[in-house]
Amino acid sequence: MTEDSDGRPTTPAAGAAPDLAPGPGDLPTEATAAPSAGVRLGASFAKVWTASTLSNLADGVLKIAVPLVAVQYTQSPILIAGIGFAMSLPWLVFALPFGAVVDRVDRRRAMLLANSARLVVAGLVAAAVWGGLGNIWLLYAAALVCGVAEVLYDTSAQSILPQVVDRSALTKANSRLYLGELTANQFVGPPVGGFLVAAGAALALGAPAALWAFAVAALAWVPGSFRVERAATRTTLSADIKEGLTYLVHHRVLRTLAAMTGLSNFTSSAAFAVFVLYAVGPSSPMGLTEAGYGALSTTSAIGSVVGSLFAAQAVAALGRAWSLGIGVVTFTLMIGVPAITPNAWAIGATWVLAGAGVAIWNVIAVSLRQQITPDRMLGRLNSCYRLLAWGTMPLGAAAGGVLAELFGLRATFAVCAVISALTALGLFVATDRAMDEAEAAAREPEPAT
Template sequence: MVQTPAARTRAASPALGGRYWVLLTGSTLSSLADGSFKVALLLVAKATTGSPALIAGVSFAATLPWLLASLPAGAIADRGDRRRIMLAANIARGVLLAVFGVLCVLRVDSILALYLVAFGAGVAEVFYDTSAQAIVPMIVERPLLPRANAAQQVADQAANQFAGPALGGILIGIGAAVSSFTSSGLWLLAVAGLLLVRGTYRAAPQAARSTLRADVAAGVRFLLRSRVLRSITLRVGMTNFAGSAVTAVFVVYAVGRGSVLGLSPAGYGLLLTVSAVGSILGGLLVAPLRKWIGDRGLMTANIITQALQIGVPVIAHDAVVVGAAFVIGGIGVALWNVSVVTVRQRLTPPALLGRVVSAYRLVSWGAMPVGALAGGLLAEVMPIWGVFTLMAAVTLGALFGTSSWSAARIASEESE
């Protein structure tokens, strides 16, 4: 990519720059809409059916696009203007939720409609998130990436996991249509924010235009050749599988009379927000902890805290105790996200970043629909606490094989 005069100015200054903060504002609005929407959709499903498998189907539909569309989304992000792809994705989500709001006004109660909305929003999410990660190194200089990623982590968790779930739980108490129209409006506000990010954000042009299939294959090959990225990808696939299995049925454990926690929809939304408190705290702690224990230590800590978050509800049936475990788990998520995103950006050429992100997420996020499906089916034949116990064990299994995450190995691959 040709460096502009503005980019040269940023290189001489430690500031992240105005374009980054405008981008972050738009991304935060998008995250707020996403967090509210996903919680609201599960609560609507809980009100529509009592079947754990059918409720888990919403999470399956929402995450299935990562398995189906992540690779082409990465190739398209490396071919096209990444900002325009993000704009198109948010417009699509805004329109889709507006249509769903109309269906709610007309009292069209259908689990199939929930699946279709979840899947459609999921497809848009794949394209948005892939381009959003790939655009950051085009706006800030490489030495500032840890700081930029940490700020993005704090903002995303504050909106997606803190304010979003609370807002979704409250709005569902008013009505599903109100919740849908609010999410739609937030995504369209995010579009307005992205329109203020000036410039063109295409990856470096290729010497000869190749096919989409060849572009996808190049990203997959790069990921497979990197021992560091390959190991990280496999282990996050395991933890995401387990986490998604638990998330898909947690609403059955937590919401309504006869459930273990007996929470209201608003209480459920508030419980989920405490995880974001931990994530915000983790985002603020990343820099000092990274100096102390390094990227490998940060990523390993996340595996342990995720197992704790999943396992505590097995032995503690109190919302306060479960909430405390969620805070600890949230800290781990922040440590993982910032360190993994930074390592991936350091090891991947800018022109390949979109495809490498998508190949990574094919495994890591593609495991989520499989986990959601597994969680729902397991909950039909075993108690919820049994699902939690099994998935905590799967998460701890990810601790094996983390030796390739050493600072020396990361530095070696970066210099190649």
């Protein structure tokens, strides 16, 4: 599954899975989660939450609007899948250097810069489309630039949270963040995006720019500095990147979760990069309108909201490993059911289940990373993790376009579902005992350097 904020898997609307990671996107055990229940999160968290929710609403509108606008310019599966490739390629190229940068700069200012860039690009593209200058290549360029800004924003946003709230409140804070993000990105954004495209392509592309402007305003009011204290010894950017990679590679639980997420995101990107061709238009198997497609995409958001609200209870009742297993099963169903039937009700029902499973996965995975990773290298760890977890997305999008072109859409969904099911093998490594031991080890003081 792909991650969003932490690594929550991405949704069908976005063309990826959650951050099983997915992000898009680590729950502590019952003993770890319990202390956060009565902790106040504070005014700074409220502003970060507002900025995050507005940013994700913009993402939700744009990631529905861009494919729907793209099909007005081409019906080629490869060209349509290329939009998803362009959006996700920056994770493969920029994840590592941006992670090192985030550990060197003020993380709030990095988030402000990223959202400012996105609002400018979205505004310019909307103006071009309104003026009759829109084409598929302009959408490619916009997707690529917004993807670069997304890498910087998401890496900073995941890394800043332990500086905004106490570590004992991370589970509560992540649950609140995911609830807001998933509601905006998957529940509100997709239908709004679908209706806006029906009203006008320029309007659908311009609305996210306004939302990012409000997000910048909210984040600008967060007081304080969010630059991490570093050792007096100067290091190079490449040395910082190597340290983050080494930490992840040698951490058995984190590298396993990253690999599982990467495989899930590969399959979801492959399947949903071309899903719009399966769903939209009178000649498509599902025969949905643009507004109907947006409404279908909200079904995963319904499940995501439920999963975010009850993630802690699920972990307390089942343990983290079994809760992660729910994510694997439901995510595989989400990808595979369209291979069996084009019935919108059946597909929507599986997306509800998958939304819940992905939300639980993301809360567990993100909280775990934040709990066991030192603050000084959290940006690098998050970026290295996402390189494995999200770097597969452009490869998946490209593979999905080729598979659909050669073998058809249903065959693409079936192949991706089989591959997705293989991620369950990782649960033999990411056990409850292994995660508990990783948290215990992280509580030991770091050796002096």
